[in-house]
Amino acid sequence: MRHDHLITSKQLSRADIERVLDYAAEIDADPSAVADRHADKLLGLLFFEPSTRTKMSFETAMKRLGGDVVDMGSVESSSVKKGETLADTVRVIEGYTDALVLRHPKQGAPAMASEFVDVPLLNAGDGAGHHPTQTMLDLYTIRENAGLDDLTIGIMGDLKYGRTVHSLAYALSNFDARQHFISPESLQLPREVVYDLHQQEGAQVREHEAIDEVLPSLDVLYVTRIQRERFPDENEYQQVAGEYQIDVDTLEAASDDLTVMHPLPRVDEIAPEVDETDHAAYFEQAHNGVPVRMALLDLLLREGGDGDE
Numbered sequence: 534m535r536h537d538h539l540i541t542s543k544q545l546s547r548a549d550i551e552r553v554l555d556y557a558a559e560i561d562a563d564p565s566a567v568a569d570r571h572a573d574k575l576l577g578l579l580f581f582e583p584s585t586r587t588k589m590s591f592e593t594a595m596k597r598l599g600g601d602v603v604d605m606g607s608v609e610s611s612s613v614k615k616g617e618t619l620a621d622t623v624r625v626i627e628g629y630t631d632a633l634v635l636r637h638p639k640q641g642a643p644a645m646a647s648e649f650v651d652v653p654l655l656n657a658g659d660g661a662g663h664h665p666t667q668t669m670l671d672l673y674t675i676r677e678n679a680g681l682d683d684l685t686i687g688i689m690g691d692l693k694y695g696r697t698v699h700s701l702a703y704a705l706s707n708f709d710a711r712q713h714f715i716s717p718e719s720l721q722l723p724r725e726v727v728y729d730l731h732q733q734e735g736a737q738v739r740e741h742e743a744i745d746e747v748l749p750s751l752d753v754l755y756v757t758r759i760q761r762e763r764f765p766d767e768n769e770y771q772q773v774a775g776e777y778q779i780d781v782d783t784l785e786a787a788s789d790d791l792t793v794m795h796p797l798p799r800v801d802e803i804a805p806e807v808d809e810t811d812h813a814a815y816f817e818q819a820h821n822g823v824p825v826r827m828a829l830l831d832l833l834l835r836e837g838g839d840g841d842e
C-alpha cells in the first residue's frame with residue numbers, strides 16, 4: 534500500500550482497495566501460502582475500548598501469518614491507569630513490536646499516535662470517527678455478494694456516531710455507489726461527511742427517515758447498532774432505541790437478492806429470524822475479517838516502515 538499507517542478509508546484509492554480485496558481473496562483460497570510469512574513478527578494490540586471481533590480477528594490473522602501478538606490488556610490493568618499518555622504508550626510498545634493496532638474512544642487518537650511511531654499503525658476504531666479495517670471486510674463481503682459495480686446500498690441506523698458507516702461511505706464513493714442513508718433525524722450522518730461525499734465526482738447520496746421508499750431498490754442493506762455509549766444523554770438514547778429494526782416482514786418488500794449486513798454486535802436491529810434467510814450475510818462478514826486483516830497486515834509488514842511504495 535501507499536501508506537505506512539492505516540488511519541481512515543479516505544486515504545485509500547479504488548486501486549488500493551482492489552489490491553487488498555484481491556489479495557484477501559487469494560489468501561482465503563489458499564491460506565497455507567502465507568502461513569509462515571511473518572514467523573518472527575509481533576503485532577501489538579492496544580484496545581482502549583471493548584472489542585471482540587476486531588481484536589480476535591486481528592489476533593487470528595497475525596497467528597495465521599505465522600506471527601504472534603502482544604496485548605496491552607484492559608485499560609484497568611495497564612499503566613494508562615497511572616496517567617500515562619497515549620504518545621508514551623505507543624512509543625514504548627513500538628519498541629516491542631513490528632506493527633500496532635489501536636482502538637481508542639477519542640476520535641483522532643490513532644492519527645495523533647501515528648505521529649510518534651515508525652512501525653505501521655492500524656486504526657481499529659476511534660470514537661465516532663473511523664474504522665477502516667472494518668470497511669475493508671465490509672467491501673470484501675459486498676463484492677462477494679452483490680459486486681461493487683453499479684451498487685445500490687442502504688445504510689441504516691446510527692449514522693451519526695457509527696464509525697463503520699463513516700469509513701464505508703468514504704470508501705464506497707470510490708465506486709460510484711448509490712448510497713441511501715436511513716436514520717432518524719437526530720442520528721443523521723455528520724454534515725461534514727455529507728459535504729465530503731458530495732465533493733466526489735458522480736456522488737449519489739440521499740438521506741431518508743424511512744426505509745420503505747428505498748428498500749425495494751437495494752442490493753445491500755447495511756444495518757448498524759445505535760451507539761449507546763456515545764450518547765451524551767441517556768434520555769436521548771431512549772428516544773431512538775428500538776427504532777429502525779428489521780425482521781422477515783420488513784424484508785417482504787425487498788428484492789430476493791438483497792444482502793443484509795451488520796458490523797456486529799447487534800442488539801435488536803435485526804430479528805434473529807432473519808439469520809435463517811438467504812439475505813443474512815453478517816456472520817460471513819465477520820469471518821471475512823480474518824483473510825482481509827491477513828492481507829492488510831502482510832502488505833503493511835512487508836512494505837510499511839521503509840517509506841517505499
Ligand code: NCD
Nearest residue numbers: 586587658697758796797798
Ligand atoms: C463496530 C465498532 O466497534 O465500531 N464493531 C466492530 O468493530 N465490528 C460496530 C459497533 O460497535 O456497533
